[in-house]
């Protein structure tokens with residue numbers, strides 16, 4: 254049995270599907286415990302990662318745990334997992350953990366989660382992805398309204414990854430001993446600018462979309478308007494304006510682990526075009 258947290262999210266949902274398709278038993282945790290959209294046979298469980306006692310029973314009989322980072326209950330959940338004889342944990346971390354910058358709010362919470370799994374006594378693997386291709390969904394409202402798309406950090410070239418590929422790597426790490434004690438940095442296949450992704454989305458939609466870069470102050474105001482706490486806004490400015498994080502290098506890890514190259518943004522855009530219509 255595998256326990257997947259964040260099971261209704263971008264990565265977790267792909268992982269639940271991948272494990273179920275390979276014949277594994279899966280328990281899928283989210284706060285809602287929503288069963289809708291899960292493959293047949295998967296158990297849906299309600300649990301809050303900030304309240305470890307709400308997840309404890311779901312650890313019964315579990316061999317491998319896929320853990321989302323940054324929740325208050327993470328150390329207790331890992332202690333409970335050890336007590337329940339769970340063997341292995343795969344953590345969803347992020348490439349920014351590699352900066353080692355604990356003063357950066359985003360890298361800091363990822364590093365705290367990595368410390369927790371390393372100290373858990375379980376076999377652990379940390380998966381550190383670059384930015385997700387699904388972040389482009391934040392542009393959907395603008396794209397429905399017109400052909401000019403305003404983008405933050407227009408000069409940041411990043412090798413965004415399809416959450417499908419993160420899940421494929423996590424699945425291998427859950428199913429095999431090979432990746433225990435390893436940090437797997439995973440990226441998509443190509444470094445693109447935000448304007449490239451807007452153009453590619455346009456091609457998938459049969460439209461001529463073009464990007465306009467937001468100035469720093471506009472970008473900051475828009476991020477704060479979404480409710481993002483200021484330390485997180487500062488963290489992304491440090492990464493993509495001050496250049497403390499380099500996401501522009503395509504790494505071979507996905508292909509090395511899965512035997513297949515990571516999916517391109519054009520493939521992702523074709524598969525998700527309806528979300529922009």
Ligand SMILES: NC(=O)c1ccc[n+]([C@@H]2O[C@H](COP(=O)([O-])OP(=O)(O)OC[C@H]3O[C@@H](n4cnc5c(N)ncnc54)[C@H](OP(=O)(O)O)[C@@H]3O)[C@@H](O)[C@H]2O)c1
Nearest residue numbers: 259260261262263264283284285300301302347383384385
């Ligand atoms: N986006 C990026 O570019 C990027 C890059 C690197 C790393 N990351 C990391 O990836 C993570 C996000 O992954 P994602 O995009 O797959 O997730 P997501 O789509 O944002 O979904 C979050 C999932 O977690 C569940 N959840 C939220 N709060 C919870 C709680 N208190 N207890 C239990 N479950 C909870 C949600 O379901 P309910 O709401 O039903 O509970 C949902 O299943 C973040 O931690 C981020 O640091 C993201």
